[in-house]
Amino acid sequence: MLTHATIGRPTSPQDAPSAPAPAGTIDMIGAVMPFARNTEIYGENERVKYLYRVLKGCVRTSKVHEDGRRQIAAFYLPGDVFGFEAGDRHTLSAEAIVDSQLLALRRAAVAALAARDSSVAGQLWAMTIAELHRAQDQIMLVVRTAQERVAGFLLEMSRRSRDSDHINLPMSRQDIADYLGLTMETVSRALTQFKDAKAIALPTSRHIVLRDREALRRLNA
């Protein structure tokens, strides 16, 4: 529906806009903000001020329980937009995983622009629906085994990275575990199993090479 979005779908996942943003998109009302590794972008229950687009780096949104368990809701890579909220408070917190640059768009300005320009409204809606689908995919995790979750994660990251066979993970094993609802140890074991089965190679722990996509896809079934 309304697939003519000019935002949130950069030609390449690593691109940052170097020229002035085109008219008629939300990019025209943004300000670039830098965030250092592991710093908070916004906290749970904080007032919503901006909508963000990742220009460089990687962001996680999450919730932490009193007992310390953390659930990561999503990872955002360059080109992705996050921070959609129904009310005026954030329901999740967001942190930069590595040094990052974000385009921050004032919420009120976005809403005003959407009210005036129906194509902008359409773009925002399409992006929200895309985000909803990603969330629905993640819901499907609960019925999956540990291997299926990790295989699915690798395929998702592959799809989202420039060179789809070489994945450079910005996040730690703990982040992956908290995203998938597993422990760090289980994630690590699954990766070792994939390596032993020659489905992947692990030149370094943060660099994964997909060698047998089909094998992963079978697990992901």
Added chain:
Amino acid sequence: MLTHATIGRPTSPQDAPSAPAPAGTIDMIGAVMPFARNTEIYGENERVKYLYRVLKGCVRTSKVHEDGRRQIAAFYLPGDVFGFEAGDRHTLSAEAIVDSQLLALRRAAVAALAARDSSVAGQLWAMTIAELHRAQDQIMLVVRTAQERVAGFLLEMSRRSRDSDHINLPMSRQDIADYLGLTMETVSRALTQFKDAKAIALPTSRHIVLRDREALRRLNA
């Protein structure tokens, strides 16, 4: 954001509109359709034709794996709108859980109306964001124990039902299990534990009375 929606938020969850729909809302372009218990409303990969609003009954959206495991993505009660899709194919299937009446809104007509009327566009966007938040809440399940999941489910159903202390479940234990990523047996055992702890009463298996909301909330932490 844009919280002035006139749709998807009926004054009472059991209400169906008896009068002609108000102008300036998507309700004006809908047709009422009946669906019998356990019949399919649309299937995975089917072409998207409508957006639906539940008037009466209950709908589940789900995905079934080849091996038979089923994951339910959401339950929709009267007043709820479902069927938002980014592409032109459904990514989930939808079935009526009990005999139901739906208001079916032609997708193209909805999009056209949204393009013309920014307040309708805003309503649709707000509804999609609300749906996104519901999905994000469900993602939080993966880190939870069985008791926490069931307690959370009861509180959610309570919030959505007319009389918040008396929940009438339209869905089976198997449906609940597939929604929470548990087995039927585990759901049943959790309910029995809550009953033994005097947190709930179970006059019949489909009728649950909340007796100690705080106890459930503690579990839901």
Added chain:
DNA sequence: CGACCATTTGATATGGATCAAGCGATGTGG
């Protein structure tokens, strides 16, 4: 009443969590 289906209850098995130790890369101070 009897057949059927949904739910509950019981007994056992198992996948992933937990606890604990080892390892390799990176950085720091002597």
Added chain:
DNA sequence: CCACATCGCTTGATCCATATCAAATGGTCG
């Protein structure tokens, strides 16, 4: 330049929550 501390990751051993398998119970409809 090297000893050594630190941090992130991997590997191993054990435990436990939930799945699985199986049977009993209860409610509904002919």
